[in-house]
Amino acid sequence: MSSASPARRTVLTAAGATPAALALAACGGSPEDGGAPAEKEQQDTGPEGTQRPEEGTGDVLVEASDVPEGGGTILQEEKVVVTQPSAGDFKAFSAVCQHQGCLVSSVADGTINCACHGSKYAIADGSVTQGPASRALPGVDVSVTDGAIRRK
Secondary structure, three states, X not given: OOOHHHHHHHHHHHHHHHHHHHHHHHHOOOXXXXXXXXXXXXXXXXXXXXXXXXXXXXXXXXXXXXOOOOEEEEEOOOOEEEEEEEOOEEEEEEOEOOOOOOEOOEEEOOEEEOOOOOOEEEOOOOOEEEOOOOOOOOEOOEEEEOOEEEEO
């Protein structure tokens, strides 16, 4: 019976390799792995071939008119809080509290507030104004284009 085992292993190994080989052949691959080169779109590039971001092309997070002056708006799905410390000055931060990972729950009286353990962050720069959190909220790059706050 031991003479049948190598043949069986060979068959199983070959059968297992066939779907992977077919998948690789169907995908075409890239020049680096020996496959056909993929067609590339013409892109506007910056120095040393880096792609230059187009102004206003990022995902719209919220309309600027929906962010109150002196306050902010929490976008739970995106886990981002957008604030407007003064008229027309928009900031964005991670909405994940740096203490234990809860989502912040409100923006009031100049702070971004976490109801889980009471941490508070400044709406202007995300710095901690009240613990137990000891680290600032990480910033999120945004721009304002056509009345919308967009992720860069």
